[in-house]
Amino acid sequence: MAKIKDIPKVDRPRERFLKKGPEALSKSDLLAILLGSGIKGKNVQKLSQQIIKKFGKNFLNITVDDLQKVSGIGQAKALQIASAISLVKRYYADEKTNEIVIKNSQDVLSLTYGLKEKKKEYLVCLYLNARNVLLKKEVVSVGLLDKTLLHPREIFYPATEINAASIILVHNHPSGDSSPSEKDIHIVEKIAQAGEIMGIPVVDFVIISESGHYSFYEKLKNQNKGFDYVADGVQGTLFDLLEIEKPSYEISAEKIQETYFHIPQIKENHFQLHNRRYIGNKYKLIKWIFSILDKECKGDSFADIFAGTGVVAAVASKHFNEIILNDFLHSNHAVYKAFFDKENWSREKINNIIKDYNNINGGDLDENYFSINFGGKYFSKNSAKIIGFIRENIEENKNKLTEREYYILMASLLYSTDKIANTVGHYDAYFKKEFIEDNFFMRPIDPVEVKAVSIFREDANLLVRQIQTDIVYIDPPYNSRQYSRFYHILETLTKWDKPELHGVALKPKPENMSDYCRVSAKDRFAELVNDINAKYLVVSYNNTYDSKSNSSQNKITLEEIKNILSKRGKTKIFEKDYRHFNAGNTDFNNHKEYLFVTNVNYE
Ligand SMILES: C[S@@+](CC[C@H](N)C(=O)[O-])C[C@H]1O[C@@H](n2cnc3c(N)ncnc32)[C@H](O)[C@@H]1O
Incomplete structure (x- = not known):
C-alpha cells in the first residue's frame, strides 16, 4: 500500500492546493487535507475517496455517527469533518440572509442611486427570483432609448439564463424631469408584452432623475409613493396593469364615463380572489x-x-x-x-394550521393518491406528496373546523397548488421536464367582504x-x-373521492x-x-x-x-x-x- 510520503511532493494534495488553488483538487483531495492522515493499511487519500464514494450526494447531511461507521474514522476525525460541514453551512445561511430583497421603488432607487447623475441615458435591468431577491443587475443599453433600437432579447436573454422569475427596469432622464416621455410609454408597453409572452413578468419601470422618480407600477396602482411589490408570483405585473388601465375601448353606444370601482388590494402572502389562472376570467x-x-x-x-x-x-x-x-x-x-x-372563522386558527402544513417535509411522507397520480408530472414528487397529505388532513379534521374554515383551508390549498403547477395555466397537459422544482408553499386566502x-x-x-x-x-x-376537463386536477383535489384516472392528462x-x-x-x-x-x-x-x-x-x-x-x-x-x-x-x-x-x- 503506497503511503502518502511515497507520492512525489508536487502531486500531494497540500502542495497542489498551495500551488494551483482549491479548484485544482478533487473532493477527495480536499477531504484528505482536512483529515491530515490515514490509518494503518489505508492512506489518507484512500480513506477520503472511500468516504466521498459512500456518502455521495448526501455528503452535506452526514452526521458524526454516520462517519464513525466508516472503518478508520474515530470520533475525532468524524468531528473534524462534521464541524467543517456545519461551518460552511452556517456561512451559506448567513449569506442567504444578506440577500437583497426588492420590495418597492425605494429599494430600486437605493440600488441604482448613481444613475441619476449620468449624463447619458441608461437602461438597467434588475433580475429577480420568485421572492423578489435580486439575482443580477445589468446595464441593457446606453445612449438614447428608442423602441426600434431596443430588442426585448437583450433584456430577456439574461433572464432565461439565470432563471429569473421577474424583472424591473430602471431608466434615467439626464434632463432632470422624471415624467415618462411618449417613447418611454411605448417601450414599457413593448417590454411588458414581451415579458407576458416569455412568462417573465415586468414588475416595474422606474424613471429616475435629479428631481425625483416615477414608477409606472405605483402610478398604475393609483398610488403616489411606497406601494410595495408583491413577491411570489401573485404580483400584479405591468402588463396586467396596462391592460386594466387601458382606456382605449370603443363602444357602440353613447360614451361611457369611467366610474369608481373596487379591486381588492393585493396583500403580501395572502391570495386574493383574482390570483389564479383561469381561462376566460374577466x-x-x-x-x-x-x-x-x-x-x-x-x-x-x-x-x-x-x-x-x-x-x-x-x-x-x-x-x-x-x-x-x-x-x-x-x-x-x-x-x-x-x-x-358570511360564516364565522378564526384567522389565527387558519394561520396556525397553515404554518404547521408549511413545516412538513415531503421527503418524510409516504406516497398518497395525489403523489402517485400527479407527482413527477404536474408537480414534483415531494410537492405532490405534501399537497395530498394536506388534503387528507383537512378532510380528517373536518369536524374540528367550521364550514367556513374547512373551505378557507381548501381554497388556500387550491390556490397554492395551482400556483406551482407545471402547466401553462390549465390541466389539459403538463410540461415534460426532467426536473420539477419542489416549491410548494401554502398561503392563506384573503376573503372578500360582502353584505349579503x-x-x-x-x-x-x-x-x-x-x-x-x-x-x-x-x-x-x-x-x-x-372547463371541467381543463381544471380536472382542482376538481379531483376538491372532491377528494380519489377516482380512477385516465389518459396521459390523468383525467377522471x-x-x-x-x-x-x-x-x-x-x-x-x-x-x-x-x-x-x-x-x-x-x-x-x-x-x-x-x-x-x-x-x-x-x-x-x-x-x-x-x-x-x-x-x-x-x-x-x-x-x-x-x-x-x-x-x-x-x-x-x-x-x-x-x-x-x-x-x-x-x-
Ligand atoms: C367564461 S367562464 C366565466 C368566467 C368568469 N366570469 C370569471 O371572470 O372568472 C364560464 C364558466 O361557466 C361555468 N359553466 C359552464 N357551463 C355551466 C353551466 N351549465 N352551469 C353552470 N356553470 C357553468 C364554467 O365552469 C366556467 O367557470
Missing part, C-alpha cells in the same frame, strides 16, 4: 364592464350565474347589496364558500328558474373547451360537461334567457368564431345572441378590443370582447 375587463353596468343598470341585487373565478361578483359586491354566485364546478364552489360566505350573498353549484339553466334578482350577469363558455370520468361547449349552445342560451326573472340581462361574449383552431371557435354567433336577447327587451351592445397573447401562437388577432345589456322592462 379580471382585465372588469373596469370596462362596470363602467357600462353603472351607467346602464339600476338595482340592488346581482347574480353571476357562470361565475368562474368570481372576480365579477367580487366587484359587484361593492356596487350592489346582495349578490348570488354560481358555477357548476366543485372547485369554484369551494372557492366562493371560502372567499364570500347566496352561493350555488347548479346548472345555470336550472338555477335561473329558482332565483330573482335585478341584474343577471351571463358569462358562459364560448367554445368547445370544457367526465362530469359537469357544459352544453354551452356543444352545438346545442344556442338552444340552451335561448332557454336560459327566456327563463330569467330579472330587470337586466348582461351577457359577456367574444368574437372568436373565426378562430383558426376549431376548439376556439364560438358556439353561438353575436347575431344569434342579439336576436335571443332582443326578445326580452331593448338590447345595447358594447365592444372592446382585447389584446390576446399566447406564447407567440396567437391564432386570432382581431379579438374583441362584447357586452350585451338588455333592459327587460324597456317599453
Whole structure:
C-alpha cells in the first residue's frame, strides 16, 4: 500500500492546493487535507475517496455517527469533518440572509442611486427570483432609448439564463424631469408584452432623475409613493396593469364615463380572489364592464350565474347589496364558500394550521393518491406528496373546523397548488421536464367582504328558474373547451373521492360537461334567457368564431345572441378590443370582447 510520503511532493494534495488553488483538487483531495492522515493499511487519500464514494450526494447531511461507521474514522476525525460541514453551512445561511430583497421603488432607487447623475441615458435591468431577491443587475443599453433600437432579447436573454422569475427596469432622464416621455410609454408597453409572452413578468419601470422618480407600477396602482411589490408570483405585473388601465375601448353606444370601482388590494402572502389562472376570467375587463353596468343598470341585487373565478361578483359586491354566485364546478364552489360566505372563522386558527402544513417535509411522507397520480408530472414528487397529505388532513379534521374554515383551508390549498403547477395555466397537459422544482408553499386566502350573498353549484339553466334578482350577469363558455376537463386536477383535489384516472392528462370520468361547449349552445342560451326573472340581462361574449383552431371557435354567433336577447327587451351592445397573447401562437388577432345589456322592462 503506497503511503502518502511515497507520492512525489508536487502531486500531494497540500502542495497542489498551495500551488494551483482549491479548484485544482478533487473532493477527495480536499477531504484528505482536512483529515491530515490515514490509518494503518489505508492512506489518507484512500480513506477520503472511500468516504466521498459512500456518502455521495448526501455528503452535506452526514452526521458524526454516520462517519464513525466508516472503518478508520474515530470520533475525532468524524468531528473534524462534521464541524467543517456545519461551518460552511452556517456561512451559506448567513449569506442567504444578506440577500437583497426588492420590495418597492425605494429599494430600486437605493440600488441604482448613481444613475441619476449620468449624463447619458441608461437602461438597467434588475433580475429577480420568485421572492423578489435580486439575482443580477445589468446595464441593457446606453445612449438614447428608442423602441426600434431596443430588442426585448437583450433584456430577456439574461433572464432565461439565470432563471429569473421577474424583472424591473430602471431608466434615467439626464434632463432632470422624471415624467415618462411618449417613447418611454411605448417601450414599457413593448417590454411588458414581451415579458407576458416569455412568462417573465415586468414588475416595474422606474424613471429616475435629479428631481425625483416615477414608477409606472405605483402610478398604475393609483398610488403616489411606497406601494410595495408583491413577491411570489401573485404580483400584479405591468402588463396586467396596462391592460386594466387601458382606456382605449370603443363602444357602440353613447360614451361611457369611467366610474369608481373596487379591486381588492393585493396583500403580501395572502391570495386574493383574482390570483389564479383561469381561462376566460374577466379580471382585465372588469373596469370596462362596470363602467357600462353603472351607467346602464339600476338595482340592488346581482347574480353571476357562470361565475368562474368570481372576480365579477367580487366587484359587484361593492356596487350592489346582495349578490348570488354560481358555477357548476366543485372547485369554484369551494372557492366562493371560502372567499364570500358570511360564516364565522378564526384567522389565527387558519394561520396556525397553515404554518404547521408549511413545516412538513415531503421527503418524510409516504406516497398518497395525489403523489402517485400527479407527482413527477404536474408537480414534483415531494410537492405532490405534501399537497395530498394536506388534503387528507383537512378532510380528517373536518369536524374540528367550521364550514367556513374547512373551505378557507381548501381554497388556500387550491390556490397554492395551482400556483406551482407545471402547466401553462390549465390541466389539459403538463410540461415534460426532467426536473420539477419542489416549491410548494401554502398561503392563506384573503376573503372578500360582502353584505349579503347566496352561493350555488347548479346548472345555470336550472338555477335561473329558482332565483330573482335585478341584474343577471351571463358569462358562459364560448367554445368547445370544457372547463371541467381543463381544471380536472382542482376538481379531483376538491372532491377528494380519489377516482380512477385516465389518459396521459390523468383525467377522471367526465362530469359537469357544459352544453354551452356543444352545438346545442344556442338552444340552451335561448332557454336560459327566456327563463330569467330579472330587470337586466348582461351577457359577456367574444368574437372568436373565426378562430383558426376549431376548439376556439364560438358556439353561438353575436347575431344569434342579439336576436335571443332582443326578445326580452331593448338590447345595447358594447365592444372592446382585447389584446390576446399566447406564447407567440396567437391564432386570432382581431379579438374583441362584447357586452350585451338588455333592459327587460324597456317599453
Ligand atoms: C367564461 S367562464 C366565466 C368566467 C368568469 N366570469 C370569471 O371572470 O372568472 C364560464 C364558466 O361557466 C361555468 N359553466 C359552464 N357551463 C355551466 C353551466 N351549465 N352551469 C353552470 N356553470 C357553468 C364554467 O365552469 C366556467 O367557470
